Amino acid sequence: xxxxxxxxxxxxxxxxxxxxxxxxxxxxxxxxxxxxxxxxxxxxxxxxxxxxxxxxxxxxxxxxxxxxxxxxxxxxxxxxxxxxxxxxxxxxxxxxxxxxxxxxxxxxxxxxxxxxxxxxxxxx
Numbered sequence: 073x074x075x076x077x078x079x080x081x082x083x084x085x086x087x088x089x090x091x092x093x094x095x096x097x098x099x100x101x102x103x104x105x106x107x108x109x110x111x112x113x114x115x116x117x118x119x120x121x122x123x124x125x126x127x128x129x130x131x132x133x134x135x136x137x138x139x140x141x142x143x144x145x146x147x148x149x150x151x152x153x154x155x156x157x158x159x160x161x162x163x164x165x166x167x168x169x170x171x172x173x174x175x176x177x178x179x180x181x182x183x184x185x186x187x188x189x190x191x192x193x194x195x196x
Contacts, residue, residue, distance in 0.1 A: 077189040080182050081133045081146065087179070088153060089130035095123025110163055110172075122156075129153050133186065143196035150187035154180050 095103065100116045111119050132149030136142050157180035164172040190196070 073189065073194050077186055077194055081150070081186050084150070084153065084179070084182055084186065085130040085133040087130075088126040088133075092123040092126030092130060096120050096127065110167055110169070113163070113167070125152070125156065129156070137196050143190075146196070147187045147190035150183045150190065154183040154187060157183060 098106075100111050100119050103111045103119065114122075129149040129152050132145045133153075134146075136145040157176045161173050161176040161180070164170070164176060
């Protein structure tokens with residue numbers, strides 16, 4: 073189970089790091105035209121802040137146990153990502169973007185799995 077938790081945490085970290093860096097680096101207009109129309113509902117600062125939170129959470133999923141400093145950050149980061157995905161699902165539901173909700177639910181479930189495993193029976 074420890075291996076599965078590491079794999080899921082690594083996949084989540086990679087996905088959120090890439091998407092978060094994209095939100096931080098690209099202008100809001102480019103994100104909107106590139107498949108993220110929801111950014112039109114938020115200011116540039118909010119979009120960049122969401123990206124920064126995603127990058128920090130990605131780091132928090134893998135770095136603490138690798139350096140053996142504050143490994144409790146792993147389930148906290150996973151919980152934060154699960155909450156973020158719940159919020160994303162609400163935004164997509166409000167915008168009637170049903171196809172995006174499925175991905176949010178999958179990412180939420182994966183983050184919840186890591187949080188459950190690292191808070192519970194498979195903590196560091």
